[in-house]
Each structure stands twice: as structure tokens, then as C-alpha cells.
Amino acid sequence: MLNQTFYNQNTLLIAKKLLGNLLVYNSPQGLISGKIIETEAYVGPKDKASHASKGKTPRTELMFGPAGYWYIYLIYGMYNCLNIVTDKNHYPAAVLIRAVEPIDGIKIMEKNRKTTKLTNLCSGPGKLCQAYGIDKKLNQSKAFSKTKLYIKQSKKTIKPSQIIKAKRVGVDYAQNYKDKLWRFYIKDSQFISQK
DNA sequence: CAAGAGATCATCT
DNA sequence: GATGATCTCTTGA
Numbered sequence: 001m002l003n004q005t006f007y008n009q010n011t012l013l014i015a016k017k018l019l020g021n022l023l024v025y026n027s028p029q030g031l032i033s034g035k036i037i038e039t040e041a042y043v044g045p046k047d048k049a050s051h052a053s054k055g056k057t058p059r060t061e062l063m064f065g066p067a068g069y070w071y072i073y074l075i076y077g078m079y080n081c082l083n084i085v086t087d088k089n090h091y092p093a094a095v096l097i098r099a100v101e102p103i104d105g106i107k108i109m110e111k112n113r114k115t116t117k118l119t120n121l122c123s124g125p126g127k128l129c130q131a132y133g134i135d136k137k138l139n140q141s142k143a144f145s146k147t148k149l150y151i152k153q154s155k156k157t158i159k160p161s162q163i164i165k166a167k168r169v170g171v172d173y174a175q176n177y178k179d180k181l182w183r184f185y186i187k188d189s190q191f192i193s194q195k
Numbered sequence: 196c197a198a199g200a201g202a203t204c205a206t207c208t
Numbered sequence: 209g210a211t212g213a214t215c216t217c218t219t220g221a
Contacts, residue, residue, distance in 0.1 A: 040213070049213065051206095059206065077203030079214050096213060126214045136205095170213055194215095 002151045004144040007067035011086045011093040015041040015184050018084075018151065020158040023100050025132050025149045029108045032132050034100030034122055035154070038185035038192050040168050042083070043093045049174035052092030063092040068144040072129075072136050079126030080135050084143055084151075098125045098169075098183070101191040108133070124193040162187045169193065 002021070007014065018036050025032045042050035042063075051060045051073075062071050063085055071083040071094050087093040100122045102109055109121045109131035122128035129135070134149070143150050165181040172178055185192045 042213075051213080054207080057207070073213090074203095074205060076212060076214050077205075081213060083213085098213090124214070130215095168213075173212090 001146075002144065002153055004066070004068040007084060007086050007144065008088060009086070011041045011043045011095060012182065014084075014086050015039040015095045015182070016160075016163055018095060018097070019163060019184060019186055020156060021154045022103070022152040023097065023128075023132075023149075024152050025105075025134065027105070027108070027133050027148070029112075029133060030105055032105030032108055033103045033152075034128070035103060036097060036099075036151070037101050037123075037189045038097075038099035038183070040096040040098055040184070041086075041093070041182040042096065043087075043182065045092055046177075047174070047180075048177045049168060049171035049180075050092065050094075056092075060092065062140060063094050064090055068142060070138055070141050070143055070149060072134065072139040074136065075126070080129035081125045082129055082134055096125060097128065099123045099185070099191055099193045100128050101189065102131070119190050123191050127193075158186060 018039050021036050022033050052063045066089045067086050069085045083094040083096045085094050102121050110116050113121050113131045121131045164185050164187050166183040168183045
């Protein structure tokens, strides 16, 4: 499993390095896992797309803290988004996990998502939380010790040439930060989010 | 296939 | 009282 030292690095580096690793959840419904296909980085107090740009609030306080904790929040009243806090303590940053390729627990995902189309199970931040059954109960939990939800290092690493950089999704309001190429995904994967 | 609307609520002003 | 780090469904060409 990836340890806290890993999460303490530069956020953009982590967003890229997470690709290809396994998101594992020992859920009440059974073991679920998937390969990370797509991530986005939210970096520092000035990133207008980041919740942290509005300063420390009860919700975003976690992003200012030490790395390696899950930051989960409800968006648009109905979907959860899964992030991992990164970078040094007091520097607000996180990586949003946007898509995974289902591996274990596909039956559970199908039930939670009410669809059997493999490429539609976890191809978006809201979708993968729904498929995994992740909600705010896991907010603030640790990703770096033996917990229910963690990231396991894959033997295969993704080559830099296989990583596509793109603009982040849904952040048109982020002024001078909206065009940053801080979204990363694995080239030619069937499992990336749309748009 | 693209565009638009609706669902639905924690969080912040 | 407004607003999303989204998704699904419907409409129409």
C-alpha cells in the first residue's frame, strides 16, 4: 500500500503517479477494487478551481492538513467526490480520483450503479463513488494505514508517454486557473470519464 | 450526436 | 438565498 511519505510529495507528481495503481475498498458489501485511470490535481491556496482558494472553512480544513487523508464531499446535492489530500502540511492540495477500471466486486458495482455496462460503472467521480458505495462516512479517514479504503501499488507502472494531460472538467469559473492542464489520464483507456 | 434541463442539498454569504 | 470538482434523461436535427 502507498504510505504517507508518498502522499507528502508534489501534487502534480502524485496525480500522475497514481495512474495505474489500485483503489481498494473493503466495503460492507465485499471487496471492491479498480485500476486508477484518471485524476485531477487541485493545487495550493491560489487555485481558483479548488475549494481551498476560499480559505480555511470547516469543510476544507482537511486540505490544509497532513497528506494521506481522504477528502470526500457531496456535490450537486447528489454525488460524492473522492479526493486524497497531498503535499506538505499547511499547504492545501488534493488529487481528485475521476475514473477507475473495475477489477474486483463488479457484481456489487453493477448493483449500486443499476447498470451492467462495464465502461459506465466507474467512469466519472460521481459514478465511481456510487459504484464503490463511498460516502461522507469515510471523509477524513486515513489512506496510508490498514484501513477500509486505500491505494495499492501496482507492479506495472504507467510510462510517461502513456499519460495524457488535459484541462480540468467543470471549472470554467476558475479564471486564470481554468485552463491548467492538471487532468491526467491513461491514453487509449475505455474507462475515462466523458467530456 | 449535441444541447438543455432537472434532480437535490451541504456549504458558504 | 445562491451555488456547485456531476450525471441521466429528453428533445430535436
